[in-house]
Amino acid sequence: MLETVLFFALALLAVTAAIGMIVHRSPVYSVLMLIITLFSIAGFYVLLNAPFVAAVHMIVYAGAIIVLFLFVVMLLDLRHESDRFTLTKFSRVLAFIAFLVFLGEAILLVKVAFIDGGLDIGLGGQVSQLGDTPSIGKLLFTAYLLPFEIASVLLLVAIIGAVILAKQNLKPSQ
């Protein structure tokens, strides 16, 4: 019961904030709306027995990525947008078609869930405490050790790339 109430509250919050994010004029408010969506998604992770992913999600997104976004938005001193959507009518129509295609997939899922009587992909059902930190850590340092190390190299490359790209002297020589 509590799970159902929590789920629908979080779902409503996530979707509303996401819509607010793409229609709001001010970039700062868009970033703040994304924080609300990310908080709701962290709530979903907790509901799905994945507390470690929820914690990492909050640390990485709210703690690092959103702060970075806010810094850039405030550094760039953007003028207030009068026309915030792309100009050509063609691209607007195309975008709306793409939106409908993806939304159609969601509606197809509704059909599968409520008319065909649920998704059947084997397994599932038994409740266990799978998503705790020790078991993920064990998996990460045994089966996924090489991808883990490659990920660290990727982050190093991203750090160096970001520093070089954002350096002052990239201006063309006048």
Add this chain to the structure above:
Amino acid sequence: MPIEYYLIVAAILFSIGVLGVLTRRNAIIVFLCIELMLNAVNLTLVAFSNHVQNLDGQVFVFFVMIVAAAEVAVGLALIVAIFRQKETVYVDEINLMKW
């Protein structure tokens, strides 16, 4: 809670992200929408991971987050560099490579 509910929410969030990427002019908002789409996919992965009782999905979410963090760092640096050169972050005004 059946898994379909989570998949539906994730699909709706992904659709909103697609709409934002294709319609907004501000490059920073486009980046935000890409983050939203990545998160919708992560939600799907965790939902399936819980459904089939297999941890691999959650490890994959971990790697998606790493790639997202790297992408944001480089992407925002690119936006700052472009803003220095052209004084704009609107994607329809950045047409240096258009011919």
